[in-house]
Amino acid sequence: MRGRLGSHRFRRRLAWCAFALAALAVVVGGSILIGNTGRSTETPVSNKPAWVYHEPKLHRLSQRERLDLLETSSHFVVTAVARRRLDEAWDLLGPEMRAGQTRRSWDSGTNNVVPFPVAAIIAWKVLYSYENDVAFDLALAAKPGEDLVGKSFTIELKRYPSRGNRWLVAAWVPKGVSGAGQSKSAAATAAEVSKPTKATLSARWLFVPLAALGLIVLVPLLLGLRVYVVHRRSARRYAEQLAAYRSSSSPS
Numbered sequence: 001m002r003g004r005l006g007s008h009r010f011r012r013r014l015a016w017c018a019f020a021l022a023a024l025a026v027v028v029g030g031s032i033l034i035g036n037t038g039r040s041t042e043t044p045v046s047n048k049p050a051w052v053y054h055e056p057k058l059h060r061l062s063q064r065e066r067l068d069l070l071e072t073s074s075h076f077v078v079t080a081v082a083r084r085r086l087d088e089a090w091d092l093l094g095p096e097m098r099a100g101q102t103r104r105s106w107d108s109g110t111n112n113v114v115p116f117p118v119a120a121i122i123a124w125k126v127l128y129s130y131e132n133d134v135a136f137d138l139a140l141a142a143k144p145g146e147d148l149v150g151k152s153f154t155i156e157l158k159r160y161p162s163r164g165n166r167w168l169v170a171a172w173v174p175k176g177v178s179g180a181g182q183s184k185s186a187a188a189t190a191a192e193v194s195k196p197t198k199a200t201l202s203a204r205w206l207f208v209p210l211a212a213l214g215l216i217v218l219v220p221l222l223l224g225l226r227v228y229v230v231h232r233r234s235a236r237r238y239a240e241q242l243a244a245y246r247s248s249s250s251p252s
Helices: 008-034 063-081 086-090 103-107 184-194 203-249
Strands: 118-130 133-142 150-160 166-174
Touching (some): 063 086, 063 118, 063 150, 063 166, 133 166
Antiparallel strands (some): 133 150, 150 166
């Protein structure tokens, strides 16, 4: 061992090994002291009961409730939807419909209600009826002279105890896309598309491509026939000249 330690090369290698071990020890010790700096993205487990949606209990509307609902719906249609007397329609809106707009923007006509040039409500049907939450499908007829003939909408009304237990409009949504049965312009377009197409060119113009096709076929045939006739004539003339030569050259 003394001889080993007396070697300059061995002592240098031993020093490098000690330095490397010390650096490794520093790194490992620092990692242990600092610990894990990562953040977990797992959702923490909760002991609270899970929220489960339960459909509200169906409610059978009384005659009085139907009259109140239809009265509110009709008043809303002839004011907010028809864009007339908007100040009256403001009092028919629930919190959901008032959200995101002020009374001033509402009265200006720039509001969240889809307008329609309504002349009358021609049909209505209860879509669903829960306690304090009812929806109707309304079929509206348009004014004479309008492009739209009619349109269906869904109106939702809720009863708010804080507003005197009144039925107020919570939503107004158009149903489907206006088609040929609801729009005059769409009906005219559909009728135009369904018409049988009429040929814009006379049948005489078919003679042009047929004549061109005939020439493509007949010209090679005529050229071939001409070559054949010329060849036959040449062969016959050659045979005649050969016979004459033989007869003249034969000894008498």
